[in-house]
Amino acid sequence: MSLLSVRDLSVKFAMRDHSVTALKGIDFDLAKGERLGIVGESGAGKSITGFALMNLLSRPGFIDQGKILFQGKDIVHMSDAEMRTIRGNRMAMIFQDPMVTLNPVLTIGQQMVETLKAHRKLSKSDAEQIAIMKLRQVYIPSPEERLNQYPHELSGGMRQRIVIAIALLLDPELIIADEPTTALDVTIQADIMELLLELCQSSKVGLILITHDLGVVSQMTDRTLVMYAGKIIESGRTSEIINDPQHPYTQGLINALPQQTEPGRRLKQIPGNMPSLTGIPDGCAFSPRCEFATDQCRITPPEIVQYEHVAVACHEVNRLHHVTSKGLDK
Amino acid sequence: MNTNKPEKPLLDLQNVEKRFALDQGFLETIKMRGGKLIREKREVHAVNNVSLSVERGEALCVVGESGCGKSTVARLIAGLLTPSAGEIHYDGERIDNRSRHDLLPLRKKMQMIFQNPYASLNPRMTIQQALEEPVKYHTPSLTRAEVKDKVAEVMLSVGVDPSWSARYPHEFSGGQRQRIAIARALTVNPEFIIADEPISALDVSIQAQVLNLMLEAKEQRGLTYLFITHDLSVVQHFGTRVAVLYLGSVCELADTATLFENPKHPYTKALLSAVPQLKDDGPSHIRLKGEIPTPINLPLGCPFESRCAYANVRCETERPAAVQQPDGSLVACHAVEEDRLQD
8 A cells, every 4th residue: 555645636726706726636656665756846736735735725725626545544534633643743744944834932842842742642851852862863963952942043954954853753654845945055955855865765754855956856756746737747757757758848847957058058948937827728738838739739638648657648748659659560 | 348458357356345243233232241341343244355356258157055145245246235345346447435426327337137026126117117217317318219119129138028018017927027127237238247146036947048038148248247146057057257155255266167077175066066966866965064154253264164074273273365276266275275185
């Protein structure tokens, strides 16, 4: 049984007289200890996916249909009380900005003990011992002193490490990290990523890493989902997606990176912008920006098709495969 | 462009320093020490003894982590801040001690692009008004029709349809807004552009659009850039030379190709190794110990000493000077100077 199975998940936002679709037909599985990357630009629906998985969507957003099975149990229809036994305990989330995640008026120790006591019957001193152990695990120097410090006394990298330590407090099976290093410098980002990777590997924690940085994804994850305008458009092994992307959008994202072009030359840009949720085009959402778009693309939305290594939702990829497989038959 | 004195760099910073007072009021400066009241002024040393020059037609990139003084350098050059010490020369003339009024002719030659296009465009001005303002101000002799033509021309050159000029900034996407911000800088035909993290707030596919636009503008208008960024892959693509800043001091200055092929300063090496690469198995970066020290009490010796794996007693006590290397790069490091960086 996989740790997490998402089936045909769709999320909508209620407007005054209608609703807009933010996520549509999201399907994926995560095995125990597997690391999955979710990539896309802002507005693709990455963070909404993260929030939906934690059952944290608040009005006007709601899960319209679909299932999220965590260890076999559907969390979509769970009561708040049931959900609280899972959230923070069996699955934990790390957000982008540690200054917003941590409570500025509570010490690090108070925040960690609070989390522990909410889920387990522990004395304060036992809880503090666990907190110190976890802080040590994320390489915080002199953890005993940190317990009495407030978030503002620590640097950004240190704060994010504390957020990770809090996420790890109850030994979760799944960590969802939403752009955990976007607010940090590259050297600190490298430290934090190495730490996350080490923790996931050593204690078999599943990781869903939401990011816009393809370099981070290629270093951190086993599998990758690429999202565009609320849908998964390509998924597969990370190495396959980075080295041999199939969907024109994934290709465009990778080719747009400055590393992919000789210094001083024009970068290969993707024309246009990501559509807003209220104005998603008919057919394939990427068709207005796609150089291969045909009338079929502009009318019918492509279904996701599983090929040898990757699953892709693109008419052009289907056509190419159709041609090559025909050629092979002859 | 001024071609009769080509030997002079367009912009020259000589031993520039900037300190910010941490305690603003008189009462804040009073401290108790050993039973006595003393007056103590604490200062943030944002930029320390920075010497840089920018040649005509080049794109000098300034890189470093947050808090290293990159943006302060940009603001000092643009005249938005005055240096605490040192001199800044533009085209052979000293500019750091000028009054606001005397700086005006310079503003036409030197324009700045900021990081966040949501904050740098006035939300209550239409694009037409925002773009017209600098033209009208700097060239009051133009007629209304000429100003309009100029605005339309610049809008076209940045790929924004001139018929949208009656719209307000909120009607545009982030990438379009940044292009409009660039257009605003270009309307007065500047020769030098200071760009402070111009693409950091944008998505990957949009970053490419804006970078391409800046490259085009460089070729077509012969612009010179000072490009501030933390993204090293952009530096490699865009810059002709790179200055690496750490705690307000330049630790390495080299041609882009040289720096990326053969980084010398231990900090530059760590910084380059931390950039996540595509097609890479697992992180393999040089782990730096500790964190950036505060710029309030600067270390006596090398600013990087507390985190450097090669530091010795000399690094602790003596500040390294920038030394020219055989391949032309400038490196401020005792270990490089003494050739004890064997790895």
